Amino acid sequence: MAQLKAKRILLTGGGGMVGQNLLEAAPHLNIDHPSSKTLDLAKANDVQAYLQDTKPDLIIHAAGKVGGIQANMADPVGFLDKNLAIGRNLIMGAYEARVPEFLNLASTCIYPRAADNPLREDMVLTGELEPTNEGYAIAKIAALRLCEYIRRQRPEMQYKTLIPCNLYGPHDNFHPEKSHLLPAIIRKVHDAKQSGAGKVEIWGDGTARREFMYAGDLASAILAAAAQMSSLPDLMNTGLGHDHSINDYYQTVADVLGWHGTFTHDLSKPVGMKQKLCSTEKATAWGWTASTSLTDGITKTYDYFLENHAS
Numbered sequence: 001m002a003q004l005k006a007k008r009i010l011l012t013g014g015g016g017m018v019g020q021n022l023l024e025a026a027p028h029l030n031i032d033h034p035s036s037k038t039l040d041l042a043k044a045n046d047v048q049a050y051l052q053d054t055k056p057d058l059i060i061h062a063a064g065k066v067g068g069i070q071a072n073m074a075d076p077v078g079f080l081d082k083n084l085a086i087g088r089n090l091i092m093g094a095y096e097a098r099v100p101e102f103l104n105l106a107s108t109c110i111y112p113r114a115a116d117n118p119l120r121e122d123m124v125l126t127g128e129l130e131p132t133n134e135g136y137a138i139a140k141i142a143a144l145r146l147c148e149y150i151r152r153q154r155p156e157m158q159y160k161t162l163i164p165c166n167l168y169g170p171h172d173n174f175h176p177e178k179s180h181l182l183p184a185i186i187r188k189v190h191d192a193k194q195s196g197a198g199k200v201e202i203w204g205d206g207t208a209r210r211e212f213m214y215a216g217d218l219a220s221a222i223l224a225a226a227a228q229m230s231s232l233p234d235l236m237n238t239g240l241g242h243d244h245s246i247n248d249y250y251q252t253v254a255d256v257l258g259w260h261g262t263f264t265h266d267l268s269k270p271v272g273m274k275q276k277l278c279s280t281e282k283a284t285a286w287g288w289t290a291s292t293s294l295t296d297g298i299t300k301t302y303d304y305f306l307e308n309h310a311s
Contacts (some may be wrong), residue, residue: 008058013063041086080135087143102299165239169215170304204271206247214297241280
């Protein structure tokens with residue numbers, strides 16, 4: 001990691017969950033993380049001027065419009081347009097400014113809905129996407145392909161992509177209508193415990209399986225990648241390599257929070273893909289694995305929630 005200290009690093013999305021966990025994991029590094037008020041990534045001219053002026057050695061792109069199933073279904077235009085614009089502006093701005101290294105963050109939602117699990121990096125664009133987050137996925141695919149094309153035309157430019165699985169952890173969004181699965185579960189079970197409610201509702205039958213990694217583990221993966229960009233694969237999943245059912249997540253949260261009620265299921269609600277488990281074969285071969293257990297991760301996340309969001 002010593003070589004990272006000499007690099008001028010630009011982090012986008014520094015105010016988000018991934019960005020804040022990364023900043024907390026690397027206080028010793030020279031990381032510029034402008035807010036959206038300082039740098040509007042949706043404005044190509046502003047991005048180009050900022051990069052020409054600051055001349056970073058490495059860009060870590062963690063910014064984006066994000067949300068769960070409800071948010072994606074409610075605003076597909078916003079999820080496609082905003083993410084497509086900022087990805088294109090930043091990657092092409094970096095390319096034109098001759099920034100030598102670019103670490104792009106994608107998402108496992110880029111994989112086809114019917115692809116066999118575990119999801120391998122060579123499965124991108126081999127089938128139909130999941131409709132509930134298609135707009136977000138299209139934008140992320142465009143960004144990673146742009147990085148690949150730049151590498152193809154200019155092999156010396158290290159423009160590469162990590163594909164994290166679903167994430168949770170400190171600095172997550174716990175809004176009941178805009179959050180992802182695990183923070184939403186934490187909020188629902190916490191509220192049930194506080195109000196004395198004996199039941200919590202689960203969308204669908206709870207058998208769909210998801211892979212959720214603690215955000216601190218992604219921060220460690222990003223730092224390892226940033227320190228070894230030349231050896232990093234062009235595309236690499238960063239996940240656990242194992243998953244749990246939705247019912248399992250609800251029960252684990254209930255156990256950690258000490259709530260002893262029962263769960264009901266609303267079979268009329270959308271549940272997305274039945275399974276979305278990423279292959280960690282490349283990451284393991286490259287030398288990285290996640291280290292935080294589900295119980296430990298939920299415990300740390302709930303501690304953060306109690307300190308910052310519980311009313």
